[in-house]
Each structure stands twice: as C-alpha cells, then as structure tokens.
Amino acid sequence: MSNDTSTLNGSLLEMKDQLIYELGQQGVTATFDPSTGLLGLIARIGDIDRNSYHIEFNSSSYEASGGSATISCTLQENYAVKSGATVTFTGSDSSSYTGITNSNGVATCTVSVSADTTFTCSYGNVSDTCTVDVPAPSYSLAFSQSTYTCPMFDMVDISCTLKNGNTPMSDETITFNWQGPMLPITRTTTTNSSGVATLTFDYFDGEGMFPVTVTATYEDVNATCTIEEGF
Numbered sequence: 001m002s003n004d005t006s007t008l009n010g011s012l013l014e015m016k017d018q019l020i021y022e023l024g025q026q027g028v029t030a031t032f033d034p035s036t037g038l039l040g041l042i043a044r045i046g047d048i049d050r051n052s053y054h055i056e057f058n059s060s061s062y063e064a065s066g067g068s069a070t071i072s073c074t075l076q077e078n079y080a081v082k083s084g085a086t087v088t089f090t091g092s093d094s095s096s097y098t099g100i101t102n103s104n105g106v107a108t109c110t111v112s113v114s115a116d117t118t119f120t121c122s123y124g125n126v127s128d129t130c131t132v133d134v135p136a137p138s139y140s141l142a143f144s145q146s147t148y149t150c151p152m153f154d155m156v157d158i159s160c161t162l163k164n165g166n167t168p169m170s171d172e173t174i175t176f177n178w179q180g181p182m183l184p185i186t187r188t189t190t191t192n193s194s195g196v197a198t199l200t201f202d203y204f205d206g207e208g209m210f211p212v213t214v215t216a217t218y219e220d221v222n223a224t225c226t227i228e229e230g231f
Contacts, residue, residue: 016041052078055087055123057130058106064113064134071130072099072108073121081105085123091132092118138165141174141216141223144196149230150203150210159198160216160223161191168195178214178227181207201227 019041020030033040054076062069071089075082087107089097093115099107111119117132143160150156158176162169174197176187185205191197197216206212210229215222 053082053124053126054079055121055126056128057119057121059130061131061133064132067114067134068110068112069132070108070110071119071121071132072106073128075101075105075107075123088122090120090122139163139169139218139221141218141221143216143223143225145225147226147228148201149228150201150206151230153203154230155200155202156227157198157200158214158225158227159196160225162195162197162218168193170195172197172218175217176214177217178206178212179209180205181209203229 016032016038019038020032030041055073057071057073059071062071073087075085075087081101081103082105083101083103085101085107087099087101089099089109089111091097091111091113093113095111095113095117097109097111099109101107107121111117111132113132113134115134118129119132120127120129140163141160143158145158148156148158160174162172162174168191170191170193172191172195173188174191176189176199178185181204187199189197189199199214201212201214206227206229210227212227213224214227215224
C-alpha cells in the first residue's frame with residue numbers, strides 16, 4: 001500500500017481524516033506523513049492520555065458582592081478527586097485566574113467583575129462553565145421626617161438619607177423639586193459621609209403655597225415630605 005495520499009482511495013482517505021479527527025479530540029495533534037502513512041497515524045494513538053478527567057463547577061451561578069465573587073470547581077481523575085492540579089478560570093471579559101486543587105479536588109479563586117460574566121474552568125481538555133452575576137443596586141431614599149415646619153420669614157433644614165441596601169452612599173447628588181410661588185423650583189445638594197443630603201428651605205421658597213410637597217430624587221428613586229407654614 002502506497003503512503004502517498006494521491007494514491008489513497010476514498011475509503012482510506014476517510015480513514016486518515018477520521019484518525020486525525022479522533023486523535024485531535026483526545027488532545028493529540030496529528031498530521032498525515034507520507035513516509036509513515038496510516039500506520040504512523042495509528043501509532044499516535046499511544047500518545048493519548050489514558051486518564052479520564054472530569055471537572056465541574058460547584059455551582060452553576062454565583063453572585064458578586066462588592067464587585068467580587070469566590071468561585072470553585074471539583075476535578076476528578078479516573079473518578080477519584082485529583083489534588084495538586086492547576087485549574088485555569090477564564091472569564092468572558094478576558095480575565096484569567098488559576099487555582100490549585102486541594103485534597104478534596106477543589107480549586108478556588110476570587111474573581112473581580114463589573115457586570116454579569118461567564119467563567120470557564122479548564123484542565124487539560126475538560127471544562128465547565130458558570131455565571132457570576134452582579135446584582136442590581138437596591139437604592140432607597142427617605143426623609144428624616146414626613147412633615148417639617150418652616151417659621152414665617154425664616155428657614156428650615158430638611159434632610160433625606162440615600163442608601164444602597166444598608167450602606168449609606170456619600171458624594172451623590174440629590175435633586176429636590178417643589179412648586180414655588182411663581183414657578184416650579186429645582187435645587188440639588190450632595191450626600192455626606194453618612195449618606196445624608198440636607199437642603200435649607202427658605203420661607204419665601206413656598207410663600208403662598210403652603211403646605212409645600214418636596215420631592216427628593218436619585219436616579220429613579222423618589223421620596224417626599226411636606227413643609228407646613230409656622231407662626
């Protein structure tokens with residue numbers, strides 16, 4: 001049988017291509033060499049790693065807290081946990097991390113994300129995927145009082161607190177709106193280190209319009225309070 005591919009019939013050509021494909025599926029890169037022919041390809045079967053690996057994330061999804069999440073996977077070799085192996089974690093955002101399996105075959109790493117990201121853990125030619133989700137902000141805005149009193153020809157401080165979950169948000173701009181004596185009035189102020197925004201309301205800002213309803217806004221979150229005229 002000639003080793004020259006030009007003289008191989010259709011069946012043998014299909015065998016050659018199938019062998020190259022099957023070797024590739026097992027992690028062995030093979031090409032047809034006319035000097036060794038099909039026997040050379042068959043001989044490459046000995047290069048296949050006979051060990052059977054399995055890798056799987058310990059959860060299909062993780063939630064990032066504060067921009068990071070700890071993810072982990074378990075690696076098995078021939079159905080037994082494999083320790084001391086380096087596992088690669090690759091994110092859809094092009095980030096890359098590594099972790100070494102412990103005595104239970106578990107590899108762990110902490111990833112940093114700014115948006116929902118898919119991660120792939122891989123070892124050799126086995127892999128698995130998971131998602132790391134960034135929860136949407138949970139903003140809240142609340143006035144310290146539902147009703148304030150503004151003395152005649154005087155001023156009163158009104159304040160509201162902005163939080164993301166239970167965490168006060170500092171250096172954020174709060175917009176205050178209300179109907180003034182002539183036109184609607186809009187003013188802004190910035191939250192302090194405790195997440196509190198304070199606005200000084202002047203009696204003349206609401207003269208003739210009391211009680212005045214003030215709306216505080218941050219993004220799509222609102223809070224309202226009422227200012228009554230005092231004497």
